[in-house]
Amino acid sequence: MGESVPQPAGELARSVVLIGMMGAGKTAIGRALSATLGVPMRDSDVEIVESSQLTIAEIFERYGEPFFREKEGQVIARLLDGPPCILSTGGGAWLSPANREMLLEQASVVWLEADLPLLWSRVKHKTHRPLLHTDDPRATLAELLKARTPAYALAPDKVTVRPEWSIDATADKVLEILRSNGTLLETTSR
Ligand SMILES: Nc1ncnc2c1ncn2[C@@H]1O[C@H](COP(=O)(O)OP(=O)(O)O)[C@@H](O)[C@H]1O
Ligand SMILES: O=C(O)C1=C[C@@H](OP(=O)(O)O)[C@@H](O)[C@H](O)C1
Numbered sequence: 001m002g003e004s005v006p007q008p009a010g011e012l013a014r015s016v017v018l019i020g021m022m023g024a025g026k027t028a029i030g031r032a033l034s035a036t037l038g039v040p041m042r043d044s045d046v047e048i049v050e051s052s053q054l055t056i057a058e059i060f061e062r063y064g065e066p067f068f069r070e071k072e073g074q075v076i077a078r079l080l081d082g083p084p085c086i087l088s089t090g091g092g093a094w095l096s097p098a099n100r101e102m103l104l105e106q107a108s109v110v111w112l113e114a115d116l117p118l119l120w121s122r123v124k125h126k127t128h129r130p131l132l133h134t135d136d137p138r139a140t141l142a143e144l145l146k147a148r149t150p151a152y153a154l155a156p157d158k159v160t161v162r163p164e165w166s167i168d169a170t171a172d173k174v175l176e177i178l179r180s181n182g183t184l185l186e187t188t189s190r
């Protein structure tokens with residue numbers, strides 16, 4: 001009876017936070033994980049946009065990046081204080097030592113690592129990322145990738161994403177990590 005109803009894959013011991021470059025798939029994989037696990041998905045960018053009623057590009061333009069970073073830190077702190085969720089961060093959130101400290105202490109952090117060709121293929125047709133509003137956005141992305149990689153590498157876990165993996169297949173790789181590091185507690189079915 002009831003076998004056809006999809007069951008969550010398990011219970012989360014703590015929030016799961018996805019970090020990594022723009023275009024790595026944090027938002028898309030976060031959604032897929034949320035659907036599989038039956039836990040809420042939050043995206044720090046979405047929270048900032050909703051609370052300010054401005055787009056990210058507008059916030060950068062009107063108030064500057066430091067203001068955005070301040071809001072980002074506040075949103076992350078608030079979400080970590082709530083019940084376990086899947087939290088997709090914006091690509092710059094992990095660069096703040098204060099953010100890193102709270103994330104490492106309170107959540108399970110997974111870096112979605114991706115190389116430049118893959119990242120570029122996923123961001124090049126989008127216009128909503130103000131840091132890429134430059135004369136040569138591919139070169140800017142390359143510079144950011146180089147500058148940020150040492151910080152991302154501080155994450156305790158990573159999935160190196162591959163272009164041929166679907167969103168669900170990539171989310172499965174994250175789930176494997178969450179099982180092996182004790183974040184995902186398997187539910188015993190009966
Ligand atoms: N595994 C995947 N397969 C196909 N498309 C993907 C995959 N992961 C992400 N995408 C697409 O790539 C783009 C960037 O992904 P997104 O989740 O917005 O990245 P991020 O939040 O890390 O910047 C989106 O259009 C998303 O749908
Ligand atoms: O890398 C960054 O500094 C940024 C990444 C964006 O989020 P995504 O990584 O989800 O694109 C967004 O927070 C903002 O445009 C700044």
Ligand SMILES: [Mg+2]
Pocket residue numbers: 026027028043045088089090
């Ligand atoms: Mg995103």
